[in-house]
Amino acid sequence: MGGIGKTTIAEAFFYSISSQYEGCHFLPNIRQESEKGRLSDLRDELLSKLLEEENLHIGTPHVGPTFIRDRICRKRVLLVLDDVNDVRQFQHLIEVPLIGPGSVIVVTSRDRQVLKNVVDEIYEVEELNSREALQLFSLNAFKGNHPPKAYMELSIKAINYAKGNPLALQVLGSFLFDKGRHFWESQLNEIESFPELNIYDVLRIGFDSLRDNNTKSIFLDIACFFRGHRVDFVKRILDGCCFKTDIGFSVLIDRCLIKISDDKVEMHDLLQEMAHEVVRKESLDELGRQSRLWSPKDVYQVLTNHLGSGKVEGIFFDV
Template sequence: MPIFYDVTPAEVRYQIGCYEKAFLSHKEKFGANVNKWKAALNHVANLNGWDNSKKNRGEGELVDEIVKKVINELKTASLLVTNCLVGIENHVKEIDAMMCCDSKDIRIVGIHGMGGVGKTTLAKIIYNRLSHHFEDCCFLSNIRETSKLKGIEGLQNQLISDLLKRQWSNIGNFEEGIKMIKERLCGKTVLVLLDDVDEMTHWDALIGQPAWFGLGSRVIITSRNRDIVEVPEVGYPYELVSMNFNQSLQLFCKHAFGRDYPSDDYVAFSTKVVKTIGGLPLALEAIGKLLPRRSKDVWGVILKKLKQVPLNEVKRKLETSYDALDEWKKHIFLDIACLFTGFDQRIVLHSWKDSDLFPEEGLEVLQKMSLIKIGKDNKLWMHDQLRGLGRNIVHLESYKEREKRTRLGNHEEGLDMVMETKGTQKVEALCRKFDPQLLYDFVNKEVET
């Protein structure tokens, strides 16, 4: 990017003015080499740069403009990734082979697995490794939630803005966005990461057909739903599973003790934590960060609670998958969490045969959502953190139902007492004792009488 400082592009291009004098002296000294230099300067003068000879702006303005342009050109897409990485190398190596940067075809990799297993972290690492090969990159994070807040049009706007490197907000509806992506991005070689895609609508609106982009483009998709990545367009689906025990112990210790292993005093405790959590990176990180902030006297209590219900941060992540289910599949999920983990699926299907739960379809969907697995021995398996979530949901529903019945009994008892009471102050006191609704019911009952 040439800067023509106190010289015009014409002087550089044609070597006139002070350049002419300089080249006359150079020719005597360097001979034929000078012609190469003249050609080089002619080429430079034809590049797009800044001409300060016009004096239409101050030097400060010029420097500011140059710095912004250079930073924008040199800026590489680098997403923030935790420093505490364990057992990620093999996954990266496998996906690198799938991506094959030297290939000029269009490749789409779909990473799927249960919530909290590390799909986004893995996708970010791959994105960062590839980004320096691409001029046009885009990362759309948390698509599930973002589409609810901004609408799918907001995601389409961001995709076009990031890839064209200028603000774009002209999309008014879903169909218009699809048309604009096809037209504006056609032929561009891009790198795109779509994080947490949970509906085919998102796929259709943002990617549609791979041919929308130029040859050599790479797209990474993360999803909890296997159906999203098992489509013909995704040539390379990849399931991310839980960590093994040794990796889990190492990750927990990094967060809890700041090193890869526990001290002798905490080997037994750390082992219990890891076995309870069951190889889920999000949960290992959450409990590892929590313990140093709590007194060691309550560590045992935290572990005991952890066996019954996940930490809030983990619970919120897992609940997203549960909330996406319809009422029939929620019922099946809760039955497995509370009763049927470890059972032969044929026995479980028999127990549901007279229900209206459509269990065969339900089990298939739960598998694809990474909420259960069915082993080769036909036995149902559910991650301990998901079992804890399901049992906690049932416990809370049961508690609310008991509370409702108790309040209803108190309400009826209080209303009978109010009806038998004379005197405004006594009626108000009784209503405060039971609940405010009593006063409304009492007045209506009096009117009816």
């Protein structure tokens, strides 16, 4: 399940024991990077880090030079491969027989079948129990460990909708923060009216509640074009398009819709998928009438068949 905390747990594990290894590296967002055709770049990054060689480039799908093989197999390393959704991604990045004795490889994935093919042991992250869910929700909704007595019943109702999913609890709690009881009641009743409530519905509430188009547009642009890019670069581009990024970023961070990590703009996979769905629904039948195009396949189809329209505001085209 997405949003359950796999990456957070893997990060905590990595940073708690990384000092015990001769080499270590955490590779995030492998599924996303693979879709961009960047697996070979990730592999070079991984080898450069483990071998402490800057700008190392290996042009073959397997580790080539003998001296590189010899150096790797003598090292005890810790590797985390985050969000792997295809066995071939693992195989491209790692040659297990070359990893030195005592090394540890951690893989996170939503697909149990992928894990069965690449790891020896599987740990399945469970949903938060009711006590944990209430505490996490309260930290975001009330900035404390417990809800006030007057809001206890409404809080329990809210965490039931989030179904123990940490991401949904954070987004929903941030959405309700500093709001009055009448607002809570009306919003939770609206959620209850959804025919088949799922995590995407809860996350969509966080997006729909953004009051101005400036902040909504910034969120969609980050999801479609700028996830993982440096903050100053993203702000410079968006400010050049007459957006107010200082305000927009502040709101999105407060609502747990984006975060800043290592001076880069990041968001959870589920939030990005939700944003993509928002854009797709603008025009299900005509790609050229969607506001944003990020898929290379869609961009190619629109450009080669002259399907564009005035509705298109941005295109991601990596040359």
